[in-house]
Amino acid sequence: MNISDATFQRLEAEFNAPSVRSSTSPLLNRQWISDAEAQQRAGVNPFPPGVVAPRPVFDIKKMRELLDMNNFALRDSFYELFKNPVFFPRYNESLAEQRARTIQRWRLIAKTGVFHNTLQTFTAEGRQRYEATLESVGAMEHSMEIKMGVHYGLFGGTVSLMGDDEQCAKWTPKIENCQMLGCFAMTELGHGSNVKGIQTKAVYDIPSQTFIVNTPCEEAQKYWIGGAFQSARWTALFAQLYVKGVCHGVHPFLVRIRNEDGTTVPGVTIGDCGAKNGLNGVDNGRMWFSNVRVPHDHLLRRHSQVSRDGTFTSNFKSADERFGASLASLSGGRVSVSAGSLVQAKLALSIAIRYGLSRKAFGPPGQEETRLMDxxxxxxxxxxxLATTFVMQLVLNHLKAKWQRGELGRELHVWSSGFKALISWHSLQTLQETREACGGQGYKSENRIGPMKTSHDVALTYEGDNHVLLQAVTKTVFSEFMKGVRSGGNFKGHFAYLKDAEGLRQADLSGMDARSAAFALTVMRRREAALFARLAADLQKRTATGVSSLQAFNDCAVLVEDAGRAHVELLMVELFHHTLGDLQRGGETEVADMLRLCGALHTARTVDEQVVFLRCGAVSVGEAQMMHANVGRFCETLRPHVLSLVESFGYPPHLLAPIAFDYVAHNSKSRL
Ligand SMILES: Cc1cc2nc3c(=O)[nH]c(=O)nc-3n(C[C@H](O)[C@H](O)[C@H](O)COP(=O)(O)OP(=O)(O)OC[C@H]3O[C@@H](n4cnc5c(N)ncnc54)[C@H](O)[C@@H]3O)c2cc1C
Incomplete structure (x- = not known):
C-alpha cells in the first residue's frame, strides 16, 4: 500500500518544531543498551549484575506466544524499527515538539504498510495485525499508540462499522493510507459519560438535501477530541439527528473540518485543549459548528437511513437498540485500551522486577546485603x-478473539466494558507500585515507569469512565439474573450455577486445592450470588415505595458497582481456567502449571484486598485468613520464577530501562 507521503510531508511542515526535524534535542545516554545487546550476542542473557539466571521450568517462548497470541515476527520487526533514533525517548520537550515527534514517528510506522486491509475488509487477520501493531507501538511510547488508535480505530472504526458497504468501500482505503486523516468527536464539554445527552444538532434540510450541523451552546462544544487541534481533516461526528422536527437520537456523520492545506472549513472553529498530564504527543482539540452543511450521503447509514425526501428508517425498532449500535466502535476501542494498558503493566513489571533482583538493601552485620526481591x-x-497481569492477559485474549471474530453483540459489550475497567485499574495500580518499588530510581524519567504512569492514567476515563462502565455491566446482566429469580430458580446461561445454590454455600474451601478452578469459582460465585441477591432485594424495597427503577438503580449505585466488579472478576476466573484446561489438554503441562500458580495467587490477593467478600458472607473469617496466608505462600513459590515470567513478556533491552540492567555501570563517572 502506498501511504500518502504527501499528507505526512504537509503535516511535518505544519507541526513545525525545528528541533525535532533536525533531531537536535538532547539524547539520553544509551550505552546500557549496547552493553545488554553485547551480552546477548555473546550468548549471555543480559540480566542484572550478580543475578544468576534460573533454569526456566517452563518454555519461555511458548509462554510468550500464548500471551501475544499472534504476529510474533511483526511485533519483533517493530521492536527493531524502534532502534531508529526517531523513536528514542526524549524528556522535557515542549508541547509542540512532542506533537511534532509523534507525526514524525507515525510516518515511519505507516510507511511499513501494516494498516493495509485492517479496515477495508475487517477480517480477523486484519484486526489481529492492527492490535499487534498498536501493542508494539505502545511499548515504545503511549502517545503514539493513542494517536494512531484515534485515527484508525475510532475514526476508521466508526466509518467501517457504521458506514454501509458503499461508504466503507469509498472511504476506508483512504483512511488506511492516511489520505483522509480523521478524529472521533463524541464527547462534549457538558456531556462525556452521558453520551445520550450530547447537544450537537444535525438537522436534515430537505431542499438542500444536507444535514445542517450546529453547536447550540457552549456546553455542546466538542471537547478532548484527539487529533482535532492540528492533524485531522475529517471527523466522525456524533450528533442528535433531527428529521422533520423529530429527534431520532445520536447518530454518526462523516464531516470535513479542515481543508487539505490545514485551514478550517467555513463554520468550524477549532481550539486547543492544551497541555495534559501525559499523552502530550496527541493534539486534543475542541470544536464548534455553525451551520456546517454535511452532504446527504455522509450520514453513516449502516443502521439508520434518511431518504433524500426526508423519511427516517432504521434497522432497529427501539431508540435504545439504535443508540447501542451507534456506539459499537467504542467496544473495539475498549479492546485496544485494555491491551495497551496491560502493555504498560508488563513493561513496568519487567523493569521493576529486574531491579528488585539486583538491588540490595540492609542485611546481616558484616555480610552481603539482601536482595530486595528476597x-x-x-x-x-x-x-x-505479576500474577494478575498473566491472568488478565489470558482473559483479555478471549475478548480480543471475540472482537476479531466480529462478534459485536451484548457479550462483547459486557466483556469489553468490564475488562477495560478492571485491567486499566490494575495497570495503574501496578505502575504506582513498581514506581515505588524502584525507590528514587523509579522517579527518573529514563527509567520509564513515571512517564508511563502519567500517560496511562487517563485510560481509566476515556472509552468509558471505569465506574460508569461497571454500572453498565450490572445493568446489562441483572435482567438475566432476575429471569432466573422470577422463574423460581431456573437459572440459565452464566447464572446456571445458582441452580445448586445450596451446594455453593456448603462447599468446604479448606478441603479444596487452592490452585484449582473449583476453589476460585466457588469463592467468586459466592460473592456474585450474594451481591446480586442483595441488589434485587434493595431495588425491590425502593421500587415498592414508588420510585422509578432508574432512580432505584441510582440509589443503589455503590452496590451496583460492587456487583459489576464481582461479575467481571468471576468471568475472568472462568475464562482463565478455560485457557488452563485447553493447555492441559494440549499437553502444555509446564506452562499450565506455572499459570495455575499465578491464578491461585490472583484469587488469593483478590479476596485478601477486598473486604466485600467478608461483608457479603462469601468467605468466613477463617477462610479470609487462609486467603491471606495463601498470598504469602504463593509469592514464595513464584519467587524463583519471576525473571523467567517477565522474560516471557518478550520486550528487548532497548524497550526497558537502565535500572533493568547494570545500573551502577550506567551511573558511573566515566559515563558522565
Ligand atoms: C486525554 C483524553 C483524550 C480523549 N479523547 C477523546 C476523543 O478522541 N474523542 C472523544 O469523543 N472523547 C475523548 N475523550 C473524552 C472521554 O471519553 C471523556 O472524558 C469520558 O467519557 C468521561 O467524560 P467526562 O470527562 O465528561 O466525565 P464525566 O462523565 O463528567 O464524569 C466525571 C466523574 O463523574 C463520575 N460519574 C459520571 N456519571 C456517574 C454516575 N451515573 N454515577 C456515579 N458517578 C458518575 C465519573 O465516574 C467521573 O469520575 C478524551 C478524554 C481525555 C481526558
Missing amino acids: YPAYQARLIPP
Whole structure:
C-alpha cells in the first residue's frame, strides 16, 4: 500500500518544531543498551549484575506466544524499527515538539504498510495485525499508540462499522493510507459519560438535501477530541439527528473540518485543549459548528437511513437498540485500551522486577546485603500484580478473539466494558507500585515507569469512565439474573450455577486445592450470588415505595458497582481456567502449571484486598485468613520464577530501562 507521503510531508511542515526535524534535542545516554545487546550476542542473557539466571521450568517462548497470541515476527520487526533514533525517548520537550515527534514517528510506522486491509475488509487477520501493531507501538511510547488508535480505530472504526458497504468501500482505503486523516468527536464539554445527552444538532434540510450541523451552546462544544487541534481533516461526528422536527437520537456523520492545506472549513472553529498530564504527543482539540452543511450521503447509514425526501428508517425498532449500535466502535476501542494498558503493566513489571533482583538493601552485620526481591514484604508488592497481569492477559485474549471474530453483540459489550475497567485499574495500580518499588530510581524519567504512569492514567476515563462502565455491566446482566429469580430458580446461561445454590454455600474451601478452578469459582460465585441477591432485594424495597427503577438503580449505585466488579472478576476466573484446561489438554503441562500458580495467587490477593467478600458472607473469617496466608505462600513459590515470567513478556533491552540492567555501570563517572 502506498501511504500518502504527501499528507505526512504537509503535516511535518505544519507541526513545525525545528528541533525535532533536525533531531537536535538532547539524547539520553544509551550505552546500557549496547552493553545488554553485547551480552546477548555473546550468548549471555543480559540480566542484572550478580543475578544468576534460573533454569526456566517452563518454555519461555511458548509462554510468550500464548500471551501475544499472534504476529510474533511483526511485533519483533517493530521492536527493531524502534532502534531508529526517531523513536528514542526524549524528556522535557515542549508541547509542540512532542506533537511534532509523534507525526514524525507515525510516518515511519505507516510507511511499513501494516494498516493495509485492517479496515477495508475487517477480517480477523486484519484486526489481529492492527492490535499487534498498536501493542508494539505502545511499548515504545503511549502517545503514539493513542494517536494512531484515534485515527484508525475510532475514526476508521466508526466509518467501517457504521458506514454501509458503499461508504466503507469509498472511504476506508483512504483512511488506511492516511489520505483522509480523521478524529472521533463524541464527547462534549457538558456531556462525556452521558453520551445520550450530547447537544450537537444535525438537522436534515430537505431542499438542500444536507444535514445542517450546529453547536447550540457552549456546553455542546466538542471537547478532548484527539487529533482535532492540528492533524485531522475529517471527523466522525456524533450528533442528535433531527428529521422533520423529530429527534431520532445520536447518530454518526462523516464531516470535513479542515481543508487539505490545514485551514478550517467555513463554520468550524477549532481550539486547543492544551497541555495534559501525559499523552502530550496527541493534539486534543475542541470544536464548534455553525451551520456546517454535511452532504446527504455522509450520514453513516449502516443502521439508520434518511431518504433524500426526508423519511427516517432504521434497522432497529427501539431508540435504545439504535443508540447501542451507534456506539459499537467504542467496544473495539475498549479492546485496544485494555491491551495497551496491560502493555504498560508488563513493561513496568519487567523493569521493576529486574531491579528488585539486583538491588540490595540492609542485611546481616558484616555480610552481603539482601536482595530486595528476597524480602517477603517486597515480594508481596510485586509478585501479586505479576500474577494478575498473566491472568488478565489470558482473559483479555478471549475478548480480543471475540472482537476479531466480529462478534459485536451484548457479550462483547459486557466483556469489553468490564475488562477495560478492571485491567486499566490494575495497570495503574501496578505502575504506582513498581514506581515505588524502584525507590528514587523509579522517579527518573529514563527509567520509564513515571512517564508511563502519567500517560496511562487517563485510560481509566476515556472509552468509558471505569465506574460508569461497571454500572453498565450490572445493568446489562441483572435482567438475566432476575429471569432466573422470577422463574423460581431456573437459572440459565452464566447464572446456571445458582441452580445448586445450596451446594455453593456448603462447599468446604479448606478441603479444596487452592490452585484449582473449583476453589476460585466457588469463592467468586459466592460473592456474585450474594451481591446480586442483595441488589434485587434493595431495588425491590425502593421500587415498592414508588420510585422509578432508574432512580432505584441510582440509589443503589455503590452496590451496583460492587456487583459489576464481582461479575467481571468471576468471568475472568472462568475464562482463565478455560485457557488452563485447553493447555492441559494440549499437553502444555509446564506452562499450565506455572499459570495455575499465578491464578491461585490472583484469587488469593483478590479476596485478601477486598473486604466485600467478608461483608457479603462469601468467605468466613477463617477462610479470609487462609486467603491471606495463601498470598504469602504463593509469592514464595513464584519467587524463583519471576525473571523467567517477565522474560516471557518478550520486550528487548532497548524497550526497558537502565535500572533493568547494570545500573551502577550506567551511573558511573566515566559515563558522565
Ligand atoms: C486525554 C483524553 C483524550 C480523549 N479523547 C477523546 C476523543 O478522541 N474523542 C472523544 O469523543 N472523547 C475523548 N475523550 C473524552 C472521554 O471519553 C471523556 O472524558 C469520558 O467519557 C468521561 O467524560 P467526562 O470527562 O465528561 O466525565 P464525566 O462523565 O463528567 O464524569 C466525571 C466523574 O463523574 C463520575 N460519574 C459520571 N456519571 C456517574 C454516575 N451515573 N454515577 C456515579 N458517578 C458518575 C465519573 O465516574 C467521573 O469520575 C478524551 C478524554 C481525555 C481526558
